[in-house]
Amino acid sequence: MKYGKVAIVGRPNTGKSTLINAIMNQKVSITSPLPQTTRRAQTVLFSDDRGKILFTDTPGLIGKVVDLMSKRVNEEIPRELAKTDLAVAVVDISRPKNEEENKVLGLLRKINTKKILVYNKIDQAVGPANHFPDYNYLEDEFDKTVMVSGLKSKNVKTLVNLIFELLPQKENRGVMKEIEAMSSEVRPLTAMGAREYISEIIREKAYLFLREEIPYTINVKVKEVVDKKKLIYIKAEIITSADRYKKMIIGTGGKKIREIGYNARKELELMSARKVFLDLTVVVDTHWMEGE
Ligand SMILES: Nc1nc2c(ncn2[C@@H]2O[C@H](COP(=O)(O)OP(=O)(O)OP(=O)(O)O)[C@@H](O)[C@H]2O)c(=O)[nH]1
Ligand SMILES: [Mg+2]
Known part of the structure; x- marks a missing residue:
């Protein structure tokens, strides 16, 4: 071996x-x-x-x-x-x-x-x-x-x-x-914690639906993961560095963010075999790139 x-x-x-x-x-x-x-x-x-x-x-x-x-x-x-x-x-x-x-x-x-x-x-x-x-x-x-x-x-x-x-x-x-x-990890195939995994999935979907320069200005933070028996409730934020990006991520009438959220939720449901409620919002933090 x-x-x-x-x-x-x-x-x-x-x-x-x-x-x-x-x-x-x-x-x-x-x-x-x-x-x-x-x-x-x-x-x-x-x-x-x-x-x-x-x-x-x-x-x-x-x-x-x-x-x-x-x-x-x-x-x-x-x-x-x-x-x-x-x-x-x-x-x-x-x-x-x-x-x-x-x-x-x-x-x-x-x-x-x-x-x-x-x-x-x-x-x-x-x-x-x-x-x-x-x-x-x-x-x-x-x-x-x-x-x-x-x-x-x-x-x-x-x-x-x-x-x-x-x-x-x-x-x-x-x-x-x-x-x-x-x-011995519960999720033996990934070294990242579940929250990090969830945020990566959301970031991936954001990349998919937002083209050009926006992806480099975003980060995703999972604020809450609660098992509510019937479903898993996830609260997450897409953090971006400027108001104009926030507008683009939300899209006309919220179309973009819904698309991102829907696709992320589908994938999370598939991998967890559970129903997922994804509460996804966009916030502006001009300094996120310098933090952490
Ligand atoms: N046609 C083709 N496309 C591929 C292949 N492997 C990866 N791709 C595509 O190449 C793009 C980049 O793939 P990733 O796996 O994200 O590349 P990466 O090297 O991890 O990129 P970074 O994390 O940005 O360094 C995606 O669109 C993939 O679908 C392949 O074997 N054939
Ligand atoms: Mg890569």
């Missing part, structure tokens, strides 16, 4: 969270067409008869740091890499390479664990959209490479096989402790 920690890294939007969901065969991390969807490193436990792996989905490494949030995000990745037994770098071969990849590689060079290069989105990388030649010269910096589609679950098993193959045969006490703690 092998036990270890694996960090998934890459620039924003390469499909890291989608890949984690495919590996786990269920949704554990939110995804969206917009870059910078994942804001915090998030660890999940994978286990089968070969061993147990703690996978960490990290936020995409940002090329140009423009605010406190992106600074925080970029600081988190080297921290996660320092703790890892194996690193998986995800590149999106349907897009040309850019300097963000170099930044990721720079960080990977500093650690001496085994490394796997994942070429993702092979389903989309056809014809002129195939930028494989942009990336393949990176191969000699990696122990193995694999082509996958996280979205279509193509070759994901091969990736997991490679990970087990390359994981060092050692029993790291810290990792064992972490695995034990996660195995």
Whole structure:
């Protein structure tokens, strides 16, 4: 049996969270067409008869740091890499390479664990959209490479096989402790508390229905979760940084916020197999990005 920690890294939007969901065969991390969807490193436990792996989905490494949030995000990745037994770098071969990849590689060079290069989105990388030649010269910096589609679950098993193959045969006490703690959680597949999970689902739906720049200005806070027997009552706030954003999030006659709330509720009901009442409001806090 092998036990270890694996960090998934890459620039924003390469499909890291989608890949984690495919590996786990269920949704554990939110995804969206917009870059910078994942804001915090998030660890999940994978286990089968070969061993147990703690996978960490990290936020995409940002090329140009423009605010406190992106600074925080970029600081988190080297921290996660320092703790890892194996690193998986995800590149999106349907897009040309850019300097963000170099930044990721720079960080990977500093650690001496085994490394796997994942070429993702092979389903989309056809014809002129195939930028494989942009990336393949990176191969000699990696122990193995694999082509996958996280979205279509193509070759994901091969990736997991490679990970087990390359994981060092050692029993790291810290990792064992972490695995034990996660195995005994009520929600064993996500390291986050329920409130954090709920807020992530709401944020995902907000991303889905609000395009362009608004998502970067929002945060979601779950204020109350009460089990009222017949249903679970959830009170949550979408926090945004300006009045004009608040108006856009609410939409004409409340259409947008209803759409966001409806879709979040549906998903929460599906995952909890319970009826959910979601009380969702929008508040303005000009300083939320600096807080916490
Ligand atoms: N066609 C295709 N699209 C994919 C694939 N994997 C991910 N995507 C899409 O790419 C977008 C980004 O996916 P995410 O999983 O959120 O990407 P991420 O790397 O976690 O992004 P950040 O958290 O922002 O760093 C979403 O629209 C996904 O549906 C894939 O294999 N094929
Ligand atoms: Mg992500």
